[in-house]
Amino acid sequence: MALPIYASPVQRVWHYFFIVLCTAIFLYLLVPIFVIMPLSFNSVPYFSYPMEGYSLRWYEEFFTSDQWLLGLKNSIIVGVFATLVATTLGTLAALGLNRADFRGKTAMMAILISPIIIPIVITAAGMFYFYASIGLSSTLTGLVLAHAALGVPFVVITVSATLVGFDHNLVRAGASLGANPFRVFFKVTLPMILPGVVSGALFAFITSWDELVVAIFLAGAEEHTLPRRMWSGIRELLSPTITAVATMLILFSILLMVTMELLRRRTERLRGIRN
Amino acid sequence: MTATADSTESAFLAGNNTLKSRLRRAERMRKVxxxxLIAPMFVFLMVSFVIPIVSLLKLSVEDLEVSKALPLTVEAFKAWDGEGFPPPEAMQVFAQELVVAEENKTLGSATRRLNYSLSGFKSMLKKTGRKAEDDLAGVPADQIxxxxxAIDKDWGDPAYWRAIKDAVGPLSDYYALWALDRQRDADGDIVMRPSTQSIYVDVLLRxxxxxxxxxxxxFVLGLPIAYLLATLPTSRSNLLLILVLLPFWTSLLVRTTAWIVLLQNQGLINDTGIWLGLWNEPLELIRNRFGVYVAMVHILLPFMILPIFSVMKGINxxxxxxxxxxxxxxxxxxLKVYLPQCLPGIGAGTLLVFILSLGYYITPALVGGPQDQMISFWIVENMSSTLNWxxxxxxxxxxxxxTLVFFFIYNRFVGFDKLRLG
Known part of the structure; x- marks a missing residue:
């Protein structure tokens, strides 16, 4: 992006305009995230700077409120189980899709990808209608099934991407040395594709963790997840406790993002060695 | 000599055949x-995802409320051509069934459905139901x-009888037409709904x-950023890429909340503006279209930047x-050399952002006003508030x-296996 020394004045003006423009867009992207975090430490319940003093009272309010803690607990339960279901089914399916070509594979892929594409409100309304008829609405089980369905595509996509560079001769080698298919899977295949499986699992977890629309439809008051609590909180009165929750969620996202990035680098490094 | 050669050859051929069939068997085993391996996921998605959506969509072409509550009436009304009043015998069946339905309290959803056709039907039917046992049961055909x-003078209007006939189902384009602000008139022609009920074409256009x-x-904001990222040296562009990915990874609800904090009347932007003396009264930045655009673009911008960036990176x-x-x-x-090479990325980014924004619900619901609600909002509204499923x-x-039309275009143009996740 450096400006060449022979740049004309017009080019110089454009160059600086471009830099100012890009800075402004980056500010637009980042300001909301970085503005809300300090406000959660405000000692008074207003959303304005300069802040009068610092306190942890909004965090205290979160950790002493039964409702928020119930939401946290539900979010963790639903997230963990949805991730388990999505990761198991998704990894197996990715292995199968990678193994052979067969008729209807494209149709299968289309169905598989559809939870990402179909507008979430349609999914949520459909699940609300159908799960109610089989007694699964207002249960954590229903929410786990719903979130697992939304997470499966991400697992299949990430694991499939890892499998692209997978050398099937290793599986044959394992089998030729006398290992049964399960042993081959756990001793050879799984360790090789583990970074993909873990990133897929993280994707599935964050999908469930952030999911709100299905939770609005499917969760009764006892099954409120964290986003569902935030949603009713925002609609009633935007209290600073919500900024505290938002801050913790942002930090959690950063943590997950760093993990994903490290996993990605590890995969790339491993590939580099093999090639 | 020749005989031996022949036998070797045939033995070789035979061996070749078994090898062939064994290979074929191995290939078949692979497919099995x-x-x-795919089956568990497929079954799971079918039960938890596909069947629910299909069963919901089925409701859009079904019209079963009335036939569920009043099956015999529906049967009796089938013989009637819809002109004037139904035959008295059919009315008698209707009267009989009203008595039973009133007793079992099974009339609820049918009255709601009939009220969609003609407002006032609900209260009229309730009143008639209450009096059915005393005033209607056993009345001879010529007085029915x-x-x-006598119970409600509106029964003298054939339109109400006709509304029952129109709602006998089992299939009907009633809701599909309603969603397009249309309805069928007495002759069965498709006409506009009264303007007080016509909102959905507007909602669709909006x-x-x-x-x-x-x-x-x-696109306008994403192109410069993608260009910047693609032309910077990798070490610096990686750092800036993290700045793009950070909002991408932060939950939609958190980001929408942040925008409420920034934009509301006592929010940061208004406070700062007034404090600096730029304006005196709080500006309306939220609960209007401006707020919707600001928050939605903020959430969807990374989906535009990332595909364009990955294409630009490969341009010499x-x-x-x-x-x-x-x-x-x-x-x-x-314009002539660089931009045409970016087209695959631009196509992918714009289509993805467009497809995703079509289904937005949370953000407009929180930062938009009543005139900024998109079609998803009305799906939720009809699903949970008015119960018009x-x-x-x-x-x-x-x-x-x-969504599927544009996704089909996306698939032809980009391929859904290239869906970027970040």
């Missing part, structure tokens, strides 16, 4: 294994219509308008220099078809 009229505007703004920067050295103006070189299903069908 592959299908066995008068008995109905959904498209917001999606197009959000896509355009995302020397192409631009070559064009300039051949005498093209810098802008001409950009048929209409909600019909609106879902429209939204789904719209």
């Amino acid at each position: 294994w592959a299908l066995a 219509l008068d008995a109905f009229i 959904t498209l308008e917001i999606s197009v505007a959000v896509t355009l703004i995302c 920067p020397w192409h631009m220099r070559a064009a300039e050295s051949l005498g093209a103006h810098r802008w001409k070189a950009f 048929g209409l909600a299903a019909a609106l879902s069908m429209i939204l789904l078809l719209l």
